[in-house]
Amino acid sequence: MRASELDRWLLREAPPHTPEDEVDGIMAGNPDTEIKGIAVTWLPNIDVLERAAGKGLNFVLAHEPVYYHHPYFYPYGDHRQTPALDLPDKMATEPGKRKQCLIEDYGLVVHRFHDGWDQFPDHGMGYALASTLGWSNVQVSPDYIYEPPTVTLAEIAAHIAERLGKSGIRYCGDPEQSVRRISLDWGSPGAIDIVKRAAKHGCDAALTGEVVEWRDLEFARDSGVAMITGGHCATETPGMQACCEWLKTRLPEMQIEYVDTVDPDRFI
Secondary structure, X not given: OEHHHHHHHHHHHOOOOOHHHOOOEEEEOOXXXXXXXXEEEXXXXXXXXXXXXXXOOOEEEEOOOOOOOOOEEOOOOOOOOEEOOOHHHHHOOHHHHHHHHHHHHHOOEEEEOOHHHHOOOOOOHHHHHHHHHOOHHHEEEOOOEEOOOOEEHHHHXXXXXXXXXXXXXXXXXXXXXXXXXXXXXXXOOOHHHHHHHHXXXXXXXXXXXXXXXXXXXXXXXXXXXXXXEOOHHHHHHHHHHHHHHHHHHXXXXXXXXXOOOOOOOOOO
16 A cells, blocks of 8 residues: 555545645655555654654654644634744754654655544544543533543542653642533643633533643633643543554554654653
8 A cells, every 4th residue: 555545545534624724644755655564653753753664664644743833823712824834944943854854764654644533433532532531431512521520620630640641730720629520622722712612511620731821721710610731742642542543453454553752741
């Protein structure tokens, strides 16, 4: 199978995308490359590219971009989309040039599977994260609203940290506050929107990956909704691990391995 063939297959398998938001597809490498093996990861940093190449996995399937670039910046809270035109500048940085050399020298192809996997039925990001947290059976709304056993905010934050393999976690709110209902998000979804959704469903807390502090944490505080930020990498790694397992069932003759991006968070 060539990289371009797998690209088209993924497009057929994934749920329909919103055209103006489309970010999926081959980001780097030769589409005519014959695939020897697939490395599934969260983000293709230099370490991931080197380890994939060392394993002979020349097709890197990632959720996030390779050159520190998203086609659009989303100013959440309104409906404007401002094109990001700085891709050449980012590719010209030392890390960008090093990635280009790795991809060329090892004949790698990097594919972004973002929009297609985020809401993939029964397997995508939200399903996998809820399963990792042990919440699959306590979902009370398709809007990713859950009612786990009632505990304090500090206790549920500690539970999330443990399940995500983190040595610590950041949260905003009264540690002794009772959490009966919580909304679930991942990555960087625009926390004003998720706080509004959490409040609409009567949630005491909202879980997400990362936020803009001056905007999102303060909006959460003013809304009376506790905010738990598990990190972009940590909240999306379960989803990409699930993607790897799904691919193995669909492409059983292909060598497919998960290559961990490694959570960058450290706490003292």
